[in-house]
Amino acid sequence: MSILEKLIQLESEAVSKAESASGLEALDQIRIQYLGKKGSLSEVLKGLGSASPEERPKIGAAANLAKAKVEAALEAKKVKLEGLALEQRLATEQIDTTVLARQAHLGALHPITQTTQKLIKVFSRLGFDVVTGPEVETEFLNFEAVNIPADHPARDMQDTFFLGPGVVLRTHTSAVQMRAMRSKSWPIRVLCPGAVFRCDDDATHSPMFHQIEGLWVDRQVRMSDLKGTLEFFAKELFGSSTQIRLRPSYFPFVEPGAEVDVSCPFCKKNPKGGCKVCKGSGWLEILGAGMVHPKLFQMAGYEATEISGFAFGLGIERIAMLMYGIPDLRLMFRGDMRFLKQFA
Ligand code: PHE
Secondary structure (H helix, E strand, O other): HHHHHOOOOOOHHHHHHHOOOOHHHHHHHHHHHOOOOOHHHHHHHHHHHHOOOEEEEEEHHHHOOOOOOOOHHHHHHHHHHHHHHHHHHHHHHOOOOOOOOOOOOOOOOOOHHHEEEEEEEHHHOOOEOOOOOOOEEEEHHHHHHOOOOOOHHHHHOOOOEEEOOOOOOOOHHHHHHHHHHHHHHOEEEEEEEEEEEOOEEEEEOOOOOEEEEEEEEEOOOOOOHHHHHHHHHHHHHHHOOOOOOEEEEEOOOOEEEEEEEEEEOOOOOOOOOOOOOOOOOOOEEEHHHHHHEHHHHHOOOOOOOEEEEEEEEHHHHHHHHHHHOOHEEEEHHHOOOOHHHHOO
8 A cells, every 4th residue: 555545544543533432532542543643644654765766745735735724624523522511511511590599687777776777867857967976975965055054853773884084975966966067157947866864664664775966046036937937847757637736844054845646646646545645645755855945055156146946866675666566675775686676
């Protein structure tokens, strides 16, 4: 058999083997067997010396062609096998999108935070800015500056946590009002949310709770402005049919002062079967309010005589209890996930 014939035979052998190779490894073996340094095609060319000079270039060209054809066959088969392998992988590694996802545990804002944010949102629509102050407060700003004299019962050790001489845990956010007035001149319209502390602990009182206090000082602020503001707030929070009523009351920092009730959002003032929330009265007390006492303006260094203002303060826990129907105040401070999860 001449070299040329041998080349052609090897070529067709290699191509058919490549085409029927069962896998990538077998394909590699075929490459080594035919195209490797010691492969059959190279071996054949070793006999080139015995060929005539005219034949040699022909054989060389034929050998290159045979190599190229075998390489092409190997490459084509490789692409085919790889494609098949990929298809197989895709078929077995398929993602089953119908499998139910594992539930992620999403955190949630605490009901007090949610309620605070809601209150801030309502009052910011009326132009109130949020200001905050320290929880550790001077006795002076917590009491004297807001017209609670030294002999006032609220200053008794029973109600107030004293941290040291002249230093208390603030008992209300009214101290922040005073700080706001002392640092800014009027007109002023601020909202002071924050934690407050009193020696009290039962189903409706906690030693730490939260208040939001509002203060509006300007020329000719009237009691009717206070009423309008609180009415807007009550309707925003509890629904447009909500009514409010003001009952005369006493707070040292306002004159006149009032306790403010909202019509019961549960029985809508119609406690036929006896409403548990308002205990049949149809009304719920939710906040204290009044016209800022002139003494506070003096304490703040506001000298203008034409200014007036109103202030109001409410307990955030109380609002949260009403908004969410929470029966016991203490639930909010226990960190019980069964309770907290309901606010997610
Ligand atoms: N600071 C009062 C309290 O702690 C609430 C209040 C604020 C009342 C402003 C009237 C005006 O109860």
